[in-house]
Amino acid sequence: MTVYFIGAGPGAADLITVRGARLLATCPVCLYAGSLVPRELLESCPPDARLVDTQKLDLDRITAELVDADRAGQDVARLHSGDPSVFSAVAEQMRRLDAAGVPYEMVPGVPAFAAAAAALGRELTVPTVGQTVILTRLARQATAMPDGEDLATLGRSGALLVLHLAVRYADEAVAELLPHYGADCPAAVVAFASRPDEVVLRGTLAGIAEQVRRAGITRTAVIIVGRTLAAAEFRDSHLYSSERARD
Structure with missing residues (x-):
């Protein structure tokens, strides 16, 4: 199981990378920021995927979702607007995943x-x-x-x-x-x-x-x-x- 921090790009649905789109289409769980990530991207998720809007969730609840998916053996697409390397708040999520022993990868996006x-x-x-x-x-x-x-x-x-x-x-x-x-x-x-x-x-x-x-x-x-x-x-x-x- 892996959590993929995917850069969803700046807004246009077709500015996600090929790698990001491929992973999004295969992950049974997707966490996304509803106010920033275009809804069209969610259409690429598997039909039975669990979709979680993180707009109103705090860090503890987001981490709990990621850890629960790990325990269930499910890969997670964690969509962030833009590129996850800049002003994305992924650092604190990765720190908590490290502590929980949950593996993750970063997938660049268009900033x-x-x-x-x-x-x-x-x-x-x-x-x-x-x-x-x-x-x-x-x-x-x-x-x-x-x-x-x-x-x-x-x-x-x-x-x-x-x-x-x-x-x-x-x-x-x-x-x-x-x-x-x-x-x-x-x-x-x-x-x-x-x-x-x-x-x-x-x-x-x-x-x-x-x-x-x-x-x-x-x-x-x-x-x-x-x-x-x-x-x-x-x-x-x-x-x-x-x-x-x-x-």
């Missing part, structure tokens, strides 16, 4: 920031403009951030920032980043990336919070701030350069 970049039609790393992407979030009502990972500190790098769980606090994020990026720095917000109700906002750091308010976006969105979002004049990558030696 929200990648779907947002696709919606914007942008490469986030551009030669001579920006080669670093920082994925972070705001604490506020969630778990506190570690020392040194506040926006003021991270903003000093000037790297492209992708903020998760921050759209409700766009004004605060902008205030912390303005001294480091400047009012004219390109910024964007992508909500419900890859879904039919996807919303894309483009602008500058100075005005993006107002756009968020007008659009009424309060959840399931990422804020992206950085010069690569509007980069046009930059040197071609060395990867395809005619000056590069090719054997």
Whole structure:
């Protein structure tokens, strides 16, 4: 028996990986977050699969479901939105499964920031403009951030920032980043990336919070701030350069 932590992707049902879809079709038990995972994915589960919506379950009850499946010898598809390696809360689940002696595997998925970049039609790393992407979030009502990972500190790098769980606090994020990026720095917000109700906002750091308010976006969105979002004049990558030696 194995618990498979499967990245369900950012929202579009066809953005799950082939491996993830194959496992989903074979597992007799599926735990999923009903508010984030598209219902269409559940149609891939076996007809008699036990489907458990974890939206209103705490960690103890989720762990109990996984341990019970282990005792019954049933594989579990544990669907998480996006990719399980980023802001997925799988670490505490795996820690408890380790303690219970329950085996598990991680199956990567398409992360929200990648779907947002696709919606914007942008490469986030551009030669001579920006080669670093920082994925972070705001604490506020969630778990506190570690020392040194506040926006003021991270903003000093000037790297492209992708903020998760921050759209409700766009004004605060902008205030912390303005001294480091400047009012004219390109910024964007992508909500419900890859879904039919996807919303894309483009602008500058100075005005993006107002756009968020007008659009009424309060959840399931990422804020992206950085010069690569509007980069046009930059040197071609060395990867395809005619000056590069090719054997």
